[in-house]
Amino acid sequence: MNAQLSSLIEDLDKVRKHSPLVHNITNDVVMNNTANALLAIGASPVMAHAIEEVEDMVSIASALVLNIGTLDSSKVKAMLLAANKAKQLNTPIVFDPVGVGATAYRNTVAEQILQQCKPTIIRGNASEIMALAKVNTKTKGVDSTVSSDSAIDLAKQLAKSYACVVVVSGEIDYITDGKEILEVKNGHTLMQRVTGMGCSATALIGAFVAVNNDVLKAAYNAMVVMGIAGELAAANASGNGSMQVNFLDELYKIDQAIIKMYFKA
Amino acid sequence: MNAQLSSLIEDLDKVRKHSPLVHNITNDVVMNNTANALLAIGASPVMAHAIEEVEDMVSIASALVLNIGTLDSSKVKAMLLAANKAKQLNTPIVFDPVGVGATAYRNTVAEQILQQCKPTIIRGNASEIMALAKVNTKTKGVDSTVSSDSAIDLAKQLAKSYACVVVVSGEIDYITDGKEILEVKNGHTLMQRVTGMGCSATALIGAFVAVNNDVLKAAYNAMVVMGIAGELAAANASGNGSMQVNFLDELYKIDQAIIKMYFKA
Amino acid sequence: MNAQLSSLIEDLDKVRKHSPLVHNITNDVVMNNTANALLAIGASPVMAHAIEEVEDMVSIASALVLNIGTLDSSKVKAMLLAANKAKQLNTPIVFDPVGVGATAYRNTVAEQILQQCKPTIIRGNASEIMALAKVNTKTKGVDSTVSSDSAIDLAKQLAKSYACVVVVSGEIDYITDGKEILEVKNGHTLMQRVTGMGCSATALIGAFVAVNNDVLKAAYNAMVVMGIAGELAAANASGNGSMQVNFLDELYKIDQAIIKMYFKA
Numbered sequence: 001m002n003a004q005l006s007s008l009i010e011d012l013d014k015v016r017k018h019s020p021l022v023h024n025i026t027n028d029v030v031m032n033n034t035a036n037a038l039l040a041i042g043a044s045p046v047m048a049h050a051i052e053e054v055e056d057m058v059s060i061a062s063a064l065v066l067n068i069g070t071l072d073s074s075k076v077k078a079m080l081l082a083a084n085k086a087k088q089l090n091t092p093i094v095f096d097p098v099g100v101g102a103t104a105y106r107n108t109v110a111e112q113i114l115q116q117c118k119p120t121i122i123r124g125n126a127s128e129i130m131a132l133a134k135v136n137t138k139t140k141g142v143d144s145t146v147s148s149d150s151a152i153d154l155a156k157q158l159a160k161s162y163a164c165v166v167v168v169s170g171e172i173d174y175i176t177d178g179k180e181i182l183e184v185k186n187g188h189t190l191m192q193r194v195t196g197m198g199c200s201a202t203a204l205i206g207a208f209v210a211v212n213n214d215v216l217k218a219a220y221n222a223m224v225v226m227g228i229a230g231e232l233a234a235a236n237a238s239g240n241g242s243m244q245v246n247f248l249d250e251l252y253k254i255d256q257a258i259i260k261m262y263f264k265a
Numbered sequence: 266m267n268a269q270l271s272s273l274i275e276d277l278d279k280v281r282k283h284s285p286l287v288h289n290i291t292n293d294v295v296m297n298n299t300a301n302a303l304l305a306i307g308a309s310p311v312m313a314h315a316i317e318e319v320e321d322m323v324s325i326a327s328a329l330v331l332n333i334g335t336l337d338s339s340k341v342k343a344m345l346l347a348a349n350k351a352k353q354l355n356t357p358i359v360f361d362p363v364g365v366g367a368t369a370y371r372n373t374v375a376e377q378i379l380q381q382c383k384p385t386i387i388r389g390n391a392s393e394i395m396a397l398a399k400v401n402t403k404t405k406g407v408d409s410t411v412s413s414d415s416a417i418d419l420a421k422q423l424a425k426s427y428a429c430v431v432v433v434s435g436e437i438d439y440i441t442d443g444k445e446i447l448e449v450k451n452g453h454t455l456m457q458r459v460t461g462m463g464c465s466a467t468a469l470i471g472a473f474v475a476v477n478n479d480v481l482k483a484a485y486n487a488m489v490v491m492g493i494a495g496e497l498a499a500a501n502a503s504g505n506g507s508m509q510v511n512f513l514d515e516l517y518k519i520d521q522a523i524i525k526m527y528f529k530a
Numbered sequence: 531m532n533a534q535l536s537s538l539i540e541d542l543d544k545v546r547k548h549s550p551l552v553h554n555i556t557n558d559v560v561m562n563n564t565a566n567a568l569l570a571i572g573a574s575p576v577m578a579h580a581i582e583e584v585e586d587m588v589s590i591a592s593a594l595v596l597n598i599g600t601l602d603s604s605k606v607k608a609m610l611l612a613a614n615k616a617k618q619l620n621t622p623i624v625f626d627p628v629g630v631g632a633t634a635y636r637n638t639v640a641e642q643i644l645q646q647c648k649p650t651i652i653r654g655n656a657s658e659i660m661a662l663a664k665v666n667t668k669t670k671g672v673d674s675t676v677s678s679d680s681a682i683d684l685a686k687q688l689a690k691s692y693a694c695v696v697v698v699s700g701e702i703d704y705i706t707d708g709k710e711i712l713e714v715k716n717g718h719t720l721m722q723r724v725t726g727m728g729c730s731a732t733a734l735i736g737a738f739v740a741v742n743n744d745v746l747k748a749a750y751n752a753m754v755v756m757g758i759a760g761e762l763a764a765a766n767a768s769g770n771g772s773m774q775v776n777f778l779d780e781l782y783k784i785d786q787a788i789i790k791m792y793f794k795a
Contacts, residue, residue: 030297039723047599056634292577293577298562364576461562504778505782
């Protein structure tokens with residue numbers, strides 16, 4: 001077995017053995033799916049966004065996930081408080097800049113999170129990563145058609161600027177720390193037709209980085225698990241309804257044998 | 266093929282081709298289903314309710330959906346801001362007065378939305394449409410048993426008063442612009458046992474009115490799609506769990522051949 | 531048929547016949563599941579948390595469910611207002627202290643609800659009930675490993691202190707009014723891997739206590755229904771995705787014959 005797969009299987013075993021608590025401050029659309037995705041893989045999810053408790057909650061968590069899908073000023077304040085505490089405790093922070101580029105407010109908030117929270121990992125689709133990189137260079141807006149190459153270059157630049165790992169989700173997922181670039185070839189287009197699939201990916205990254213200090217590998221491992229579960233789910237789906245259900249079942253069932261059989265090098 | 270079906274199939278093709286962005290300010294119970302229903306039919310959903318961004322978001326959207334299922338003062342403010350911008354841009358507004366008649370607050374908010382937002386289309390069940398019409402005539406409350414005839418008359422009156430199209434969902438759906446009344450005979454009673462089915466109908470109307478300027482026809486076409494998908498979903502459901510999943514799958518699969526086979530004239 | 535089963539079947543018939551309105555002020559993660567669980571069993575759910583309307587809403591409801599899973603100061607205020615009105619109207623209150631013990635804020639809020647709302651029934655897992663009992667005795671925190679015996683003793687003490695019924699969910703569910711202890715042996719471990727299963731239990735208790743003045747029996751009956759539906763759902767599940775769907779289907783289908791066949795005395 002190659003080193004990549006060994007690392008993946010080791011992480012998966014650790015997630016199931018230690019059931020790390022992943023604290024999510026996330027959007028209202030996907031909370032249920034995200035919690036179930038974390039439960040399916042063996043982690044322990046908690047969703048909490050009250051300003052009064054986020055610092056306490058993140059203090060007992062092994063990873064913090066920030067997602068601005070349905071942001072408001074109160075949630076943003078909670079994110080900044082939780083992230084500040086996470087930084088003090090060296091707890092990894094995963095940031096999902098949902099919809100950045102769509103509105104000036106999202107750009108402002110995303111920049112605030114980048115600057116103040118210094119995420120350990122950022123995950124977005126090509127448009128979001130591109131918009132985020134542009135925010136960084138003080139421009140606004142998002143291109144609707146994005147070339148993968150451009151996204152990769154900007155992802156590397158973003159990773160370097162913030163000393164973090166950047167994940168670009170797409171037909172091929174790219175994971176970079178600004179130097180190395182890893183590619184995940186597993187996955188299925190039907191995943192794009194289920195709301196919150198990207199948010200689930202971000203949460204799973206939280207579970208993997210909670211058990212693996214090698215941040216690049218943790219992000220890569222989580223994305224391989226996403227991709228294989230997505231492929232297997234799509235094989236028996238007849239639409240995005242069954243896709244959503246099957247995906248959780250496949251996350252629940254995934255193991256060493258399945259990973260070895262379906263992993264695309 | 267008759268003119269009704271031609272229009273429906275044309276709309277469906279346009280939704281799938283152009284993937285119109287539908288901006289939803291909706292309730293916390295149904296956000297996931299609504300987003301998935303829009304994705305299933307081929308539209309592009311966005312859920313956003315921050316006061317700081319709703320005007321920007323609706324500016325890039327092709328339709329605005331307002332739903333007061335779990336309203337609060339902040340969401341109401343966001344709805345009014347978004348609707349005002351939508352009006353300026355001639356973007357259609359679809360209003361779902363969930364639970365109007367149940368509390369004085371919902372009646373007040375519903376009236377505010379009617380007066381200030383002037384929705385393009387209103388969709389509710391018979392009780393809600395009746396309550397809304399009564400709000401309009403300054404009375405409160407809602408009758409728990411509502412005759413279809415009464416609902417139709419009040420729907421016509423409401424449509425005339427606000428120069429909009431009104432959809433009354435039920436065993437038969439009625440769609441009226443105050444003059445003409447169209448009837449949709451497709452559908453299944455199990456749809457009432459799944460939370461947010463009406464909210465999905467409202468969102469689909471948003472997708473259809475985004476691609477068809479004939480508002481009456483757009484609303485009618487969306488309701489036929491709802492009805493057929495609901496019937497087919499119920500045929501293989503063994504409860505409201507599988508009904509919810511099947512419904513999304515049927516929306517995903519629906520096409521010209523299915524519509525022609527199952528449409529009830 | 532023994533007296534326990536007669537009572538259960540009578541309650542189920544009443545829920546389906548009268549379709550009691552259950553008013554939920556609950557968390558953002560489980561709203562959809564909770565609403566669908568109530569619809570599946572035949573009750574009528576409403577989710578409403580605006581301070582402006584909770585008193586009106588609870589006034590037309592037959593039970594009030596309070597759940598602090600994703601609490602914030604506004605929801606807490608709404609809970610206290612609604613509970614106060616419920617008390618005036620002798621409407622039963624079911625309290626789900628999700629995550630109590632995890633943060634100081636949850637402990638404070640849980641104590642406030644205990645003191646000011648005087649719930650009719652409290653349902654939690656062993657850790658939560660233990661934490662709640664400790665809050666009551668002015669200590670903080672929660673033990674991660676909890677012996678069933680300790681939980682039972684604390685549950686009895688809590689029930690006595692607040693003159694309420696306490697439900698401890700687990701492999702065996704314990705239901706106590708401080709004197710008697712009833713046990714539910716139905717259930718399946720896969721239920722713990724679906725988010726919000728406990729919240730659904732709490733909501734179902736709301737539906738049963740809405741039709742049965744014998745609070746201890748109502749809580750017991752709801753938990754038996756949960757357990758049987760969970761077992762049957764697990765029998766055909768291949769992960770937590772299908773488990774969530776099957777569970778709703780089984781609640782929808784459950785009837786006298788199924789209960790008699792699967793009830794574990």
